[in-house]
Amino acid sequence: xxxxxxxxxxxxxxxxxxxxxxxxxxxxxxxxxxxxxxxxxxxxxxxxxxxxxxxxxxxxxxxxxxxxxxxxxxxxxxxxxxxxxxxxxxxxxxxxxxxxxxxxxxxxxxxxxxxxxxxxxxxxxxxxxxxxxxxxxxxxxxxxxxxxxxxxxxxxxxxxxxxxxxxxxxxxxxxxxxxxxxxxxxxxxxxxxxxxxxxxxxxxxxxxxxxxxxxxxxxxxxxxxxxxxxxxxxxxxxxxxxxxxxxxxxxxxxxxxxxxxxxxxxxxxxxxxxxxxxxxxxxxxxxxxxxxxxxxxxxxxxxxxxxxxx
Amino acid sequence: xxxxxxxxxxxxxxxxxxxxxxxxxxxxxxxxxxxxxxxxxxxxxxxxxxxxxxxxxxxxxxxxxxxxxxxxxxxxxxxxxxxxxxxxxxxxxxxxxxxxxxxxxxxxxxxxxxxxxxxxxxxxxxxxxxxxxxxxxxxxxxxxxxxxxxxxxxxxxxxxxxxxxxxxxxxxxxxxxxxxxxxxxxxxxxxxxxxxxxxxxxxxxxxxxxxxxxxxxxxxxxxxxxxxxxxxxxxxxxxxxxxxxxxxxx
Numbered sequence: 001x002x003x004x005x006x007x008x009x010x011x012x013x014x015x016x017x018x019x020x021x022x023x024x025x026x027x028x029x030x031x032x033x034x035x036x037x038x039x040x041x042x043x044x045x046x047x048x049x050x051x052x053x054x055x056x057x058x059x060x061x062x063x064x065x066x067x068x069x070x071x072x073x074x075x076x077x078x079x080x081x082x083x084x085x086x087x088x089x090x091x092x093x094x095x096x097x098x099x100x101x102x103x104x105x106x107x108x109x110x111x112x113x114x115x116x117x118x119x120x121x122x123x124x125x126x127x128x129x130x131x132x133x134x135x136x137x138x139x140x141x142x143x144x145x146x147x148x149x150x151x152x153x154x155x156x157x158x159x160x161x162x163x164x165x166x167x168x169x170x171x172x173x174x175x176x177x178x179x180x181x182x183x184x185x186x187x188x189x190x191x192x193x194x195x196x197x198x199x200x201x202x203x204x205x206x207x208x209x210x211x212x213x214x215x216x217x218x219x220x221x222x223x224x225x226x227x228x229x230x231x232x233x234x235x236x237x238x239x240x241x242x243x244x245x246x247x248x249x250x251x252x253x254x255x256x257x258x259x260x261x262x263x264x265x266x267x268x269x270x271x272x273x274x275x276x277x278x279x280x281x282x283x284x285x286x287x288x289x290x291x292x293x294x295x296x297x298x299x300x301x302x303x304x305x306x307x308x309x310x
Numbered sequence: 311x312x313x314x315x316x317x318x319x320x321x322x323x324x325x326x327x328x329x330x331x332x333x334x335x336x337x338x339x340x341x342x343x344x345x346x347x348x349x350x351x352x353x354x355x356x357x358x359x360x361x362x363x364x365x366x367x368x369x370x371x372x373x374x375x376x377x378x379x380x381x382x383x384x385x386x387x388x389x390x391x392x393x394x395x396x397x398x399x400x401x402x403x404x405x406x407x408x409x410x411x412x413x414x415x416x417x418x419x420x421x422x423x424x425x426x427x428x429x430x431x432x433x434x435x436x437x438x439x440x441x442x443x444x445x446x447x448x449x450x451x452x453x454x455x456x457x458x459x460x461x462x463x464x465x466x467x468x469x470x471x472x473x474x475x476x477x478x479x480x481x482x483x484x485x486x487x488x489x490x491x492x493x494x495x496x497x498x499x500x501x502x503x504x505x506x507x508x509x510x511x512x513x514x515x516x517x518x519x520x521x522x523x524x525x526x527x528x529x530x531x532x533x534x535x536x537x538x539x540x541x542x543x544x545x546x547x548x549x550x551x552x553x554x555x556x557x558x559x560x
Contacts, residue, residue, distance in 0.1 A: 029522070030526065062359055268522065269521050
């Protein structure tokens with residue numbers, strides 16, 4: 001086993017780094033920059049049962065060391081994705097984490113049933129945390145009972161393991177995590193973006209047409225690290241950590257907080273080569289740290305251990 | 311797809327806020343189509359997004375861009391001095407197709423003017439007659455006029471009338487006379503006005519707020535006039551920034 005290899009439910013990853021859902025389309029654009037086989041996995045953009053046009057523009061605004069987005073789950077619909085987008089990814093030996101969203105429980109069930117039947121989808125990610133849509137999304141992700149009910153319903157129809165992507169926009173994220181774990185979730189993805197706003201002082205109005213958007217990038221990293229630190233001590237299912245990861249050092253920090261794999265989002269926009277760069281650097285860094293497999297680092301910040309890092 | 315650290319050769323102030331920057335590197339040799347853009351990284355963790363800047367001209371391995379200091383990103387770009395490098399992605403997007411018609415009218419406003427210079431040069435070289443209308447707010451903000459004059463007749467409008475014709479670019483279309491095809495780049499109200507004022511075939515270049523710049527994030531989508539193949543939108547960064555007039559709702 002290499003230093004970088006990790007094994008999560010449904011996802012046998014040659015390294016722990018995947019691009020985050022919504023930041024990588026369905027892979028085609030970034031495949032023009034590098035071989036996607038380099039990646040540990042790919043989290044593809046959210047699929048809903050119906051075609052979604054998304055929100056009006058402007059959809060992005062920059063903030064201090066971060067950005068707000070309010071794309072609004074624009075996607076061509078699950079049928080189109082299954083028929084036209086996923087087959088293209090088959091030529092790569094990379095597991096796919098398929099993100100799904102909906103307005104109702106039935107929507108999630110339909111999307112999960114259809115997408116989990118695709119031969120190259122290895123796990124689904126329940127998006128119950130998109131802050132940019134009026135219905136669905138966050139409402140399922142802010143009520144433990146609803147999140148648990150949805151998880152249970154999707155688990156029944158999904159042919160592959162189910163990860164629940166948690167929102168940081170809740171009072172008690174641990175309660176959410178425990179609820180979905182009890183309902184049968186195989187893993188967690190955390191965190192989605194934080195709700196924010198930016199006002200253009202020349203017009204006096206919010207820059208985003210949606211007014212609010214989801215904050216991502218280095219600015220949210222400490223929040224993600226804290227939440228993973230708290231949740232990982234209370235659940236036994238693995239966590240895919242995300243939130244402002246830009247470097248191999250960031251990956252190590254997320255593992256020490258309690259993550260078992262990571263996703264890279266905003267950094268892809270700063271540098272399309274962000275993921276392969278992080279993967280290369282991570283291998284070097286682990287070698288320097290004398291770590292034989294990165295999984296050893298999961299939860300280092302709170303676990304008691306005999307051998308300290310040299 | 312190219313990513314290269316281009317070397318800054320010079321920065322030159324054209325007006326109080328408009329600067330001309332020359333950058334050198336091998337990837338510049340692939341920047342052959344006018345209307346395409348480069349995506350510049352100006353900070354490490356802040357700002358997180360690159361800055362899309364249009365290609366103004368290319369001579370061998372030297373790229374010229376002309377940009378306006380608008381916010382933090384362009385301020386950082388402005389601090390780069392000769393010898394520094396700029397992480398540059400490009401060329402990106404679809405540029406202007408070169409017309410086979412005999413006379414082309416180029417209409418530009420503000421920072422929509424620079425990409426038209428590379429277009430004017432290429433049209434001129436292939437023998438197309440070039441007419442150019444450039445719109446500015448006032449005399450002090452005029453830039454690139456002499457460069458355009460090398461390739462054709464230039465008509466200038468200023469909003470306050472301090473130079474050229476008083477008014478907007480559309481007020482100079484009649485004076486510019488007959489043409490077969492138009493090309494325009496600038497703020498949306500200007501693009502709309504030019505589209506409305508012209509009955510000829512034309513191409514518009516959009517200035518949109520972008521995220522990734524490569525077509526993945528869906529930040530810069532625009533609605534199509536006539537949806538087809540179930541697709542009602544285009545991405546300015548990848549399907550554009552140049553579109554045929556009437557293709558997208560501006």
